[in-house]
Structures are given as structure tokens and as C-alpha cells.
Amino acid sequence: MTTDWHFDVPTAGSKRLPPDARYMEALSNQGYAFEVAIADLVDNSIDAGAKDVVIHFLRDGDQLVSLLVVDDGKGMDESSLDVAMTVGGRRDYAANALGMFGTGLKSASLSHASAVTVVSTTKRTRTAGRRWLMEHAMSNFQCDIVAPAYAQTLIDRYDNRRPIEWQGTVVRWDGVKDFPKHGGGGQTDRYLHRTINKLGLHLGLYLHRFLARGDFNITIAAEDVRTGTIYMNFGVEPLDPFGYPVSGHPEYPKAFTISVPSFGGITLDAHIWTPKSNLDEYKAVGSVMDRQGFYFYRHDRLIQAGGWNSFRQPEQHLSLSRVAVDLPDRPSDVFRLTVKKAGVDASPEFASALETATDPQGSTFLDYLTSADTVYREARKRSGTTRKPVLPPGKGLDPAVRETIEEELPIIAYEEPIALRWQKLDNELFFHIDREDRTIILNQHYRAAILGGRRGGLNDAPLLKSLMYILLHQVFEKEYSGSREKDNLVLWQSILVSAARSELDKVGDDG
Known part of the structure; x- marks a missing residue:
């Protein structure tokens, strides 16, 4: 019998195969970095219309006990909360929403905590709460209903000190895997200093467009629940990766247009940084090899900071080149986002189209790379020394x-x-x-x-x-x-x- 490969495979009915409860374990092992997971929760706050978000580390003496993300967004009633706590829960995302897959809250939280509790209140409905305990989630998908009295107590705790006034949401992590097991000897203080600094840089970078608006704030704080002392309380500052004081080249930035056959036109805003910059806006992204390349945005949220997406290999001489790309709203196979929203997979069509990208004056994208290379080399020449290339330093060095x-x-x-x-x-x-x-x-x-x-x-x-x-x-x-x-x-x-x-x-x- 011959098989016609041009048609669909014939079927003989169907059967329902729901996921095994262990799917939750797989969902929680997607490699979320701590700061990436927190950023995912803040995305939900932004989608809820929040103006103020507080990331709150709670400690009892030397022991860290919980982490909370609190916002003054529109909140959720019980049915909306059930959808939010359902893996892949279907909800109507706004056209400019940062959420996409319906898994971020659960996978981000359970990647780092043994339990995630969400308590929320709206202007018109009573406070409600749900809790995923990893042990229950893995056995039978059982989500706990938080006692109403406790849910209200948690909301009231932040009603008295901001950000919650009439509405809002609290996400609480318990059993955080990253917390020091023994906080003595200053371990907790060192952990908080290191983690809060790294978290602030990450949020400042990836949400810099929101933070720059003036009507959106993120605060990171730590509190000793035994004494009520609040310390390490600071606001996250925007870190614009294109926020150089003076362009490294007088002819840049330039806007290049590429045409992808299966999609259409895409604009690339090409920048050349000032050489030898010590600004956090320049240094916030990895090494000189990591920070060059494309900076993809979706709905003003930075998704990928640096990388050439198979267009070329990174080179030290291109360390000043950064290209901003605002992803289109409509879905396509040209740009696919990872579930963690921590990167973009660009199709080979995109890399091929870059070869013919031009600006309105006819300059090519390849001309831009040459200009960035030249600025870097000229800055080296002006230093008056020519240094011999060396093998890069690796693991073990700060x-x-x-x-x-x-x-x-x-x-x-x-x-x-x-x-x-x-x-x-x-x-x-x-x-x-x-x-x-x-x-x-x-x-x-x-x-x-x-x-x-x-x-x-x-x-x-x-x-x-x-x-x-x-x-x-x-x-x-x-x-x-x-x-x-x-x-x-x-x-x-x-x-x-x-x-x-x-x-x-x-x-x-x-x-």
C-alpha cells in the first residue's frame, strides 16, 4: 500500500489524556533564575494596573522566613483567582499584556519555593486566597483555599503601610530554596545585600521603560518580623541600556528596516555606546561579549538583553553595538518567546534579512557593524598602547x-x-x-x-x-x-x- 505524504494522518477517534500530577514538578524545573522569577511576578502586577510594587523579604532574627510581592493593582475575585492559580489557566489577555502562557506565576514561584500563596482583594469583592503547596500539587493537583480571616490579615498588613489601599494582591513564597539554611555569622545579611543588589539591577534593566514613566515604582525592602525594623528599603531605578550621555558615533543612532518574507517589515534602532563607559546602564548586562547585539522588547518590557541570535558570533570589537527591536504584537514563527520571557528564538529568516537591512539614506546594517568596530578600535588607539590578546579568564575569578x-x-x-x-x-x-x-x-x-x-x-x-x-x-x-x-x-x-x-x-x- 502506498502512503500519500501530502495529507494528514488518518485517525480513528480520540481519548482524553490529562497530565499526570507530576507535571507540576516538571513545570517548576524550568531553570528560572531568582531575579527572572521575581520579574515574572512583577509583570503580573503591571498587567493588573499596579502603580506601586513592593518586594518584601521577611526575616526572624538571623533566619529568612518568607518573600512577598505586594501590589496595588485591581486585584482578583475568587473566580479570577482560581484561573490565575490554574496551570495554563485561560484568561483574556489585554492587547498590551505582558503575560502570555498562563504558567508564569506557578512555574516561577514553585521553581524557588515549596509553597506559593496568593491573596487578593478588589473594590467590590471580599478578600480571597489560594495556596499551592508543592507536595499537594505533585500528588493530585489540589490547590488549598486560604482561610478568609488570614487572607484579610495579610491584606491589612500592607493596607497600613502601602502599597495596598482599596485593592491589591499579595504573592507569598514560603520555603524559599535560595535562602541560607543557617543565617548565623552574617550569612543572612550577606545574602540579602547580594540578592537585593542583583535583583534591583535586573528589574531596573528589564522594566526600565515602565520605571522611567514616573507613575510606576518598585520598592525592595527587608523587615525583621520580631522587632518590626525595616531596612534595606530602596526604590529600583531605571537602567536604560541605551541611556548613554553622548553617542559613541555622531551618525548614530540610526533606524534600519528589514523585510522578512513571511512577516513583513521590522525596524531596528542601532546604537553605538560611548567607549570605556563605567555607567551601570552599560555594565548591567554580563560581560562585554554578552551585552552586545539585540535588545528585544515586547510591550515595552525588555525580553532579551544582548546576543546576536545566530546572525554572527560575538566579538570584543563589537562590544559597543546595541540594537533595539520592538517585537510586533501579532504572533509569528519569526520570533518565539521562551516561557520564562528570558529570551527570543529568531528564525533563520531574520538573520538572512539582516544582510540586506538599510536605513533611509541607503546605509546597510553591515555598515553599522563596521562603524561600531571602528569606534572601539579608535578608542584603543587613543589610549596610546597596543595590548597583546590574551586567553579569557574563567570560573573561579569574580x-x-x-x-x-x-x-x-x-x-x-x-x-x-x-x-x-x-x-x-x-x-x-x-x-x-x-x-x-x-x-x-x-x-x-x-x-x-x-x-x-x-x-x-x-x-x-x-x-x-x-x-x-x-x-x-x-x-x-x-x-x-x-x-x-x-x-x-x-x-x-x-x-x-x-x-x-x-x-x-x-x-x-x-x-
Whole structure:
């Protein structure tokens, strides 16, 4: 029998196959970063018309207990709340809504917490609440109904201190996986400082157009529920990735138009940043390789910050190039958003169309890339030095240090970076060079003395590791070491072992 491949597969009826309850576990393991998950919740607040959003970390002494996202949006009645807490719940999204798939609240929350409680009130309906407990969700999709008295108590808590006045919503996370298990020794304070700073930068960047309007505010705060003390209370500032004081090139920005056969025209706003900028607006996105490329927006919300989407590989010489693209409202196969709204998959049609993109004067998009490259190179020339390209620094070195190295030194493209890590070695050695794994190994025996009692981690001892990278990166850039280099390695080894032992002696004396 021959098969006609031009027609649909014939069927003989259908049957209903509902998802297994373990689907919730899969939903909660989509790799949401903490700040991405919080941004997803703030998106819901914006869709609800909120003017004020408060992200509230609650602690009891040294122990962090809960995280809440509170807004003064229009709120939800019981039926709307049931839809919001249903996985893939169908609701009518406004034309300019940030929500899309009906999974963000659940997947973002349960990626980071063992329970998510949502309590909401409107001007015309009583306060209602629902709770997903991960244990119940995985077993039988059972969503708890929050006791009305408690739901009202939670709303009243924020009615007295803003942002809720007549209406609003509270999303509460309990059992947050990222919170320190033991808060003693200043761990909780360090965690809050690090996390709040990172969260503020992320929200300031991805929601910068909303924050710049003046009628929308995000506040991040921490409160000790035992004493009522509120601290680390600050407003998130907008970080416009195109907010340079002066353009890096007098002819830019320019608007380029591309024509995608299956879709139509798309506008690209091409910018060239000021060279050697230290502004947060420039540095808020990853490394110099990460922050170049396309910045896709959907309904004024930044979805992707940097990346060339298969058009080309990133290069250090293009680190000043940024292109703003406002995605069209209508759905298409040209641009597909990830469920986390943390990136855009662009079809090959888009990359091909970039080759012929032009501005009204006839300049091409490729001319723009050449201009960005030239601005970067000329800035290097004006510095009066020509620095030799180096292998990039990798894991084990603090990201801020890696970024500085990548900005100050030309990086050899497409090469594995040099990692740094601690490992047990013979005590006669301070370091070991692993050419095959391209790693500088530091002797674990001397770690505690060098850290001076501070807690160790992947990126600890940044000063020492920076010096080791500067000292040793050339060893990896050559196929073999000559007699002079070998003698230098022996010399450095001897001096560093002696210095490390002196640190150990000082620790012993202090003890």
C-alpha cells in the first residue's frame, strides 16, 4: 500500500489524556533564575494596573522566613483567582499584556519555593486566597483555599503601610530554596545585600521603560518580623541600556528596516555606546561579549538583553553595538518567546534579512557593524598602547574582575577560558598548572589563611586569583615553556609558598 505524504494522518477517534500530577514538578524545573522569577511576578502586577510594587523579604532574627510581592493593582475575585492559580489557566489577555502562557506565576514561584500563596482583594469583592503547596500539587493537583480571616490579615498588613489601599494582591513564597539554611555569622545579611543588589539591577534593566514613566515604582525592602525594623528599603531605578550621555558615533543612532518574507517589515534602532563607559546602564548586562547585539522588547518590557541570535558570533570589537527591536504584537514563527520571557528564538529568516537591512539614506546594517568596530578600535588607539590578546579568564575569578580584564585586554576569540580553583596539593607547592584542563590550581592547604577567616566560595580571594591570572596566563598561551619560563615558575613557586607559610604563622600567633 502506498502512503500519500501530502495529507494528514488518518485517525480513528480520540481519548482524553490529562497530565499526570507530576507535571507540576516538571513545570517548576524550568531553570528560572531568582531575579527572572521575581520579574515574572512583577509583570503580573503591571498587567493588573499596579502603580506601586513592593518586594518584601521577611526575616526572624538571623533566619529568612518568607518573600512577598505586594501590589496595588485591581486585584482578583475568587473566580479570577482560581484561573490565575490554574496551570495554563485561560484568561483574556489585554492587547498590551505582558503575560502570555498562563504558567508564569506557578512555574516561577514553585521553581524557588515549596509553597506559593496568593491573596487578593478588589473594590467590590471580599478578600480571597489560594495556596499551592508543592507536595499537594505533585500528588493530585489540589490547590488549598486560604482561610478568609488570614487572607484579610495579610491584606491589612500592607493596607497600613502601602502599597495596598482599596485593592491589591499579595504573592507569598514560603520555603524559599535560595535562602541560607543557617543565617548565623552574617550569612543572612550577606545574602540579602547580594540578592537585593542583583535583583534591583535586573528589574531596573528589564522594566526600565515602565520605571522611567514616573507613575510606576518598585520598592525592595527587608523587615525583621520580631522587632518590626525595616531596612534595606530602596526604590529600583531605571537602567536604560541605551541611556548613554553622548553617542559613541555622531551618525548614530540610526533606524534600519528589514523585510522578512513571511512577516513583513521590522525596524531596528542601532546604537553605538560611548567607549570605556563605567555607567551601570552599560555594565548591567554580563560581560562585554554578552551585552552586545539585540535588545528585544515586547510591550515595552525588555525580553532579551544582548546576543546576536545566530546572525554572527560575538566579538570584543563589537562590544559597543546595541540594537533595539520592538517585537510586533501579532504572533509569528519569526520570533518565539521562551516561557520564562528570558529570551527570543529568531528564525533563520531574520538573520538572512539582516544582510540586506538599510536605513533611509541607503546605509546597510553591515555598515553599522563596521562603524561600531571602528569606534572601539579608535578608542584603543587613543589610549596610546597596543595590548597583546590574551586567553579569557574563567570560573573561579569574580565576574567583576573578569569583566575588567575583558574590557582592558583584547581577548583571543573562541578559546576556552583559564579557570582557577582550590585543590589539595603537596605543601611544597602553592600552585599547579593544568594545561589540559586550562586551570590554575591553588593549594587548598593555604586557603583559610589567605581568606583570613572569611567564608570561602567559588569566586573567593579575588585579589590573589587576579594576580595569579596576570602572572600565569601566558603559560597557557604557548605550546611549551622555555628554560627561562620554567625557572620563573620555580622562582614564583618558592616565593609564594614562603609567603603563604608566613600567613599560616600569623594565623597561629593570632590564635
